[in-house]
Amino acid sequence: METTHPWSEGPSTTRKKVIQELVEGRDFATQLKSILHKPLEITHDHASPSPSPSPHELVSKILRSFTETLSVLTSSCESGEVIHQNLAVSHADSHCDDPRSDDSGESRKRPTPKDRRGCYKRRKTTQTWAKVSHTTDDDHAWRKYGQKEILNAKHPRSYFRCTRKYDQGCRATKQVQRMEEDPQMYQITYIGLHTCKDPLKAPQIIMDTDPWETYIVNNPPDSMWGNGKQADDHDQALSSSTTPTIKQESKEEALSDLTDNLSSLGTDNNNNSYLWTDFKDFELVEPAIMSPKLGSDNGDVVSTLYSCTETASHHGLDFGGHFDGDFNFDDI
């Protein structure tokens, strides 16, 4: 997009490491797929003295591979356009960053019925990352909900939320601040993942020259759930958004649980069912991920994985405890 990324052109060892990890992970996934294609009893690994690795082992290896990859990427991406990418999600966030859910403003010190301004639960930690861009626009529809003069800052900060906040419970927000040294440029901080599915902005299959650059450009954490891509566009996000907003508070509350789960996916040690549904959807959603092709499809692997997670989450599938939960992205 606007800038390049250190690892897209930089230390080849980093790239090699990332590629190696993903190739390894894909191989494991391929093995897992073949296991899953066998008759059902074989998937019950306790009943099958197969010499090949158990599904459990394979999944652990796959997850380790992705974990390794992510750690390499995050350590490599902290300079450059993506200034900071915090993939750690606090558990507290899962239930407190919906300003209107549960007791926010209701059971707390109740303001006058007319004026509930300021009644919200401030999100504490969530996925955040920042970028510097000459445009505030990206491929999501944002609605401005506030502007604030910031101390020691020449320009005010604008606050945007996803226009799908109310109809789909999407909690993604972003903050836009014009840079002092270069007023043409904006520092844009994205907070939270998009959990919305925007029909106007279908998931993009990543096919680009440099899969890693494509990944970071097109798949920032907000598009992990398969709904997003980043693209330069006309400069309009500061002043408008086009997607209609349905003001229906109860609907958002109803959706909050779903988005909580989505937000904690992959980091919640107790939600292993999501991980399993993810892997089930490897074959349900995109068989091509298993292709042994190498090279430009690495970005596809990553983006497809994220598409799978979204699909799985919406299916609400659950393997129901064939595998006890001792694997996840964090503790492999």
Added chain:
DNA sequence: TATATTTGACCCGA
């Protein structure tokens, strides 16, 4: 009329 933006008030975390 419906939707988006502006803006002052309010709340929370440091």
Added chain:
DNA sequence: TCGGGTCAAATATA
């Protein structure tokens, strides 16, 4: 206590 983040009434716009 203060700065920053969010809410929601008022206002603007299509």
